[in-house]
Each structure stands twice: as C-alpha cells, then as structure tokens.
Amino acid sequence: MEIDTLLQQIDIGEDQEYEFKSAEGGLPKDIWETLSAFANTDGGYIILGVSEKHGKLNITGINNPQNYQKIFWDTHNNSQKLNIALCSNSDVQVRLINHRNLLLIHVPRASRIQRPVYINNNPITGTYKRNHEGDYLCSKEEIQQMFRDASNEPQDFQLLDNFNLNDVDTDTLKIFRQRFSNREPDHPWLAYNDQQLLHQLGGWRRDRNSSQEGLTVAGLLMFGRERSILDAFPHYSLDYQEKLSDDPEKRWTYRLTLDGKWEANLLNSYYRIYGRLINNLDVTFQLDKDAVRKDETHVHEALREALVNTLIHADHQSSRPIKVVKSIDGYLFSNPGRLRIPLQRLYEGGTSDPRNPNLQKMFQMLGLGEKAGSGFGKILRAWKEQQWEIPRVSEELDLEVTSVNLRMTSLIPASVEVELKGIIGDAYRQLGDLDRIILVLAHQFDEISNIDIQRYRSEHPRDISEHLRNLVKNGWLDQSGKCRGTRYTLSNQNSLAQLSPLPSSEHYEPSSEHYEPSSEHYEQLEAIAEPIRRKGRTSKDSVRKVILELCSQQYLPLRTLAQLLGREPDTIRNHYVNPMIDEGLLKLKHPEQRNHPQQAYRTVSRSHFLSAQDE
Numbered sequence: 001m002e003i004d005t006l007l008q009q010i011d012i013g014e015d016q017e018y019e020f021k022s023a024e025g026g027l028p029k030d031i032w033e034t035l036s037a038f039a040n041t042d043g044g045y046i047i048l049g050v051s052e053k054h055g056k057l058n059i060t061g062i063n064n065p066q067n068y069q070k071i072f073w074d075t076h077n078n079s080q081k082l083n084i085a086l087c088s089n090s091d092v093q094v095r096l097i098n099h100r101n102l103l104l105i106h107v108p109r110a111s112r113i114q115r116p117v118y119i120n121n122n123p124i125t126g127t128y129k130r131n132h133e134g135d136y137l138c139s140k141e142e143i144q145q146m147f148r149d150a151s152n153e154p155q156d157f158q159l160l161d162n163f164n165l166n167d168v169d170t171d172t173l174k175i176f177r178q179r180f181s182n183r184e185p186d187h188p189w190l191a192y193n194d195q196q197l198l199h200q201l202g203g204w205r206r207d208r209n210s211s212q213e214g215l216t217v218a219g220l221l222m223f224g225r226e227r228s229i230l231d232a233f234p235h236y237s238l239d240y241q242e243k244l245s246d247d248p249e250k251r252w253t254y255r256l257t258l259d260g261k262w263e264a265n266l267l268n269s270y271y272r273i274y275g276r277l278i279n280n281l282d283v284t285f286q287l288d289k290d291a292v293r294k295d296e297t298h299v300h301e302a303l304r305e306a307l308v309n310t311l312i313h314a315d316h317q318s319s320r321p322i323k324v325v326k327s328i329d330g331y332l333f334s335n336p337g338r339l340r341i342p343l344q345r346l347y348e349g350g351t352s353d354p355r356n357p358n359l360q361k362m363f364q365m366l367g368l369g370e371k372a373g374s375g376f377g378k379i380l381r382a383w384k385e386q387q388w389e390i391p392r393v394s395e396e397l398d399l400e401v402t403s404v405n406l407r408m409t410s411l412i413p414a415s416v417e418v419e420l421k422g423i424i425g426d427a428y429r430q431l432g433d434l435d436r437i438i439l440v441l442a443h444q445f446d447e448i449s450n451i452d453i454q455r456y457r458s459e460h461p462r463d464i465s466e467h468l469r470n471l472v473k474n475g476w477l478d479q480s481g482k483c484r485g486t487r488y489t490l491s492n493q494n495s496l497a498q499l500s501p502l503p504s505s506e507h508y509e510p511s512s513e514h515y516e517p518s519s520e521h522y523e524q525l526e527a528i529a530e531p532i533r534r535k536g537r538t539s540k541d542s543v544r545k546v547i548l549e550l551c552s553q554q555y556l557p558l559r560t561l562a563q564l565l566g567r568e569p570d571t572i573r574n575h576y577v578n579p580m581i582d583e584g585l586l587k588l589k590h591p592e593q594r595n596h597p598q599q600a601y602r603t604v605s606r607s608h609f610l611s612a613q614d615e
Helices: 003-012 031-040 065-076 140-150 170-183 194-201 217-223 226-232 266-277 298-312 343-348 357-364 375-385 414-430 433-445 450-454 461-473 520-534 540-550 558-565 569-582 606-614
Strands: 018-021 044-048 050-053 056-059 092-097 100-107 128-131 134-137 204-206 213-215 238-243 254-257 322-327 330-336 392-396 401-407 477-480 487-490 586-588 601-603
Touching (some): 003 018, 003 092, 194 204, 217 226, 217 357, 298 401, 414 433, 433 461, 540 558, 540 569
Parallel strands (some): 018 044
Antiparallel strands (some): 044 100, 322 330, 330 401
8 A cells, every 4th residue: 555545544534444543552352353344345454553532543653563463463364263364465564654653454355255254253243344434243144145155056056845846837937948949949958848857957956965856946936936936935026116207206107026916936027027128118229231120239138138137146045125127217127145256357247156057047048148257248338339328236235235227328418418517607618528527427326436437437546536536625526435435426515506595686696695505594495395305205286385485585496496305306397397387386597598507496476375375
C-alpha cells in the first residue's frame, strides 16, 4: 500500500475495508474477529499503531513491531485459533510513517472453498462478516450456505432419500424428450426409458458404496412435482413479476409464482417465463448472409442466458426466492447464493464454476445455457450492440443473493441530458466526458460506486475517485460510506435547485437564494407529503390534494415532487401533473415551453386549492 493512500484513509477513518487499532497493550485480541469478517466479505486491511482521540485518528505507532509480527504469525498459523492460514508473507508489512512504526495486515477475500473463515475452532460462534466499519457474527443460515459452497461436490448431485419416479412429473419429462428429440433426433438416449434417461442426465443416481439409488436434487428440481419439490426444499420459491404500468397503485401487471395450478419445476418455469420475457420485445431482428431474418436477436439470446443462469446457479437450499422482474425499462434476475468466482472474472469471461452442473447439463442438452463461462459474455455483447447501459451484477452480502440488472435504456438519453443541464446549469457544458458519464450513471441508477463506473470507463480507479471527489466538492454529488463501501447520489440540493425560500410572489429568478433540503420549509413540505410517501398504495385523489398543497406557496419542479412523494418522476408527470394542468389546477412556471429544463409547477389559486380539498 502506498503511503499517500494510507494517510488519506487515516484521514477518512474506518469503513468496509479498513480497521485501525492502537495496539498499545500488544496484539489486540479482537483482531481475529476482524480478520474473519474481512475474509468472509470482500477482504480489507487491519492497521496497528493508529489511535482515536476526540473522534479523530492519529498515528501513535507501535514499539518492537517484529515482536507483533511473531505473535501474529504464531496465532495465525494455529488451527485452534484460525481454521485456515489465509495470509501470506507479503500480506504483513511494517511501514515507517512520521518516524513511527505501523503494522499493516492485508486480509485477502477468502475463496468459496475457503469460506467460512472462523476462529476458536467453532464456526457457529466464530464466523464473522464485515458491515461498514463493524464486525458481526454470521447467522447459522449464512454459515450453512458457505459450507455448501465450499464443497467440491455439486449441490445438485446429492441423492434424496425416499424419493422415486412417482415424484417426477411425467408431462414435464415428455416435454424434455420432445424438445431434445427436435434438437438431436438421432441421439441414443432417446431410446432409453425414463429412469435410464434421468440417469444419463444426472437426475437419477446409484451410490456405488451403499448401492442406494434414487432421484438426485437435479432430477427433482428439473422435472419434479411441486409438492415433492417442497417436501425436499421447504423454502423453494420462484417469483416472476411484470411491472409494465407506471401507475403507482399497481404493484405488478402480471405475476407467476407457486400456486398449485402448474408443476413449478425448473423446466416448466423456464418455458413459462422466457415466453413472457421476450413478448413484445422491441428490437430489430438480424439478417443472415442470405438477407433472411433470423428467428431471434442477440437480445433474445441474452435473456435466455440470464434466465437459465438464474435457475441453475441458485442455491436451492436457501430460504431466499428466485426472482425475475420484467419492467418497462429492463429486467432484474435475482437468485440466492453468492458468486462462486470473483466479479471481475465474470465480466472478463472464460471462467466457470457452476453450483449445479447437472442442472446446467440438462439445459445444455436442449441448447439452453453456455459452458466455459461464455454465457455472460453474450449478455454483455447484446446490451453493447443496443447501446444500452452495461449489465450490472451485484452481490447483496447481507442477504447472500446475487442480482443481474439489465436496463434497456440508452447510456445518455437526450431527456436525461436535458434534466442534468437543468440541474447543473451552464457548468454542464464545461464538464469532461468522464464527469458527464458519472452524473448520468448517478441519475440512472440512483446511487453508484467507483466499481460501477469502471464497467463503463477505462480510466484507472484512482482517476475516477478524483473526479468523484471534485463532483462532490462542487455540490453535484452526495457521498455516503467510505472507500469500497462509498456510494454517490445526485445531490439533494441540486434536485431542489428550482425551489426558493418562501417567495412572496409566484415568480422568482434562477439566481434567487435557494434553501437547503434541511431547511425548516423543506421539512414542512416533507411533513405534508409524508402520508403519501409512507404508503405504498393510496388513492389518486389523495395524491392530487397533497400535490396542490405542496405547490400552494411556490413553484416546485417535477424531480422535487417525485422525491417528496416517493414516486417515480414519470409517474407524477403522466398521472398527476399533466392532467392537473389540463384541468386548470396547476400552472407552469414556463408556460411557453412545457418541457423547459427548469420547468416547475404551482397551484393556480388558493381558492382552487381549497375547493379541491372540499371535493
């Protein structure tokens, strides 16, 4: 670690990645809890010789650092204290700063076969995870999931006691046979009976040691009856939702889940969901070399890959559901279980470590799903061809869930650029390309990190950090968290840039004094909107009345109304503001141009407002 980086971090303080300890009385006893937490999360640094006084960290140093090193290594290599010797020699260094010695201990992120990393020879009471600047005990479920992933035996290879062919849905198996036959009409497996076919696919197995035979996890999940699947996996859950309306009163426009009306195994789930995913998909079809339209585009292929990956890579013993959401502007795929390879390797491609290889094989026999780590590359290719936002993969470590977000929106839509110009003003023209991309991403994703930006840019992370700091300094971004856990959002102050402090008239100039979101008046607006913001569902009349009250004293821009009401800006515009303008209840600050970048809205008159309240 560079000294400048270390000094900067000392100035920032502890976070997801850094832990400072004074170590005045010797090697701290709780250092091992932190080591476990870093290893089981994303890795980090433990730095000895830094003390906290009056809320500020100061370099105090340690005496005889060689002795600290010896004690550290003796304990680190003691299996009764730490179950796995994770650090190497290069991970522990003595650094001299301001004539004081610091001991730097780098804790690498443990691989899936190394987790859980625990202390005191007890995984239940000695397995920790890192959450911001704190170390917390992992739950029993989290520890069990780590142990499942640590095993090199496939999770779907296990024999299920007391399960047999009666637990297989014969109609599902017939569907598999037919589709397999269409693709490989001369394949020898097609001549086998059901049990023999399942055996070849990995869905039926005979244990050579015990001579026990029966259905495997893969066979039951792929072809089983819903009731049988739930007998083996009580938490098995699949939730497909379509959210194709911007009406806030509708949580979804279509939903498919386990309801007893269909056999909800993985094969049936795939065909039911995929057909709906690609329904009304508005992308241009490709032509082959003879100028004949192909049956599907790369986007179709990408959605197929995303869905198959979600089904086969899930930890089906988890209590978390498989969830797929189709919305107006994209798709979200979420499955229980952490990534089994580093995130960077996933984006680079070529690396595969399937949790359920037998399920993967079954889908591949139908031409569904890729091997050798090429599937996600097809998703990246399709989204790049359409010039859509780069797919975002994230791990929710507190939930042990992996999500893939596929947004079908242009990276820099013209409407977004217009809105950003309205927020930032003339300074937007002076911004460089990287700064604009950062602001666009913050607008599109609500919050972003340095890592998110790296997916779109080739600049070094340090350069991206510098640009982020400048945008925060200029007041265009808000910062929360620190280091690897740092997140950035568009500044609340800028989203409220069109507000003025209790103006005496209905008109004001952009140069007028603006108030901060924490001001007394904004708190009053928050209190007015709180009943709507708190409720997920409420009547349109209630929302309209609150909008009229919010706009009764000054012009409010769309973004501010949306923020106060806890709704999407398009929802407020299409379902409330525009109709209320047409009805004469609201007026425009810039009536000559409805889409003016600094457009704002105000209640037409107090009498209109009062009469609307009485309706």
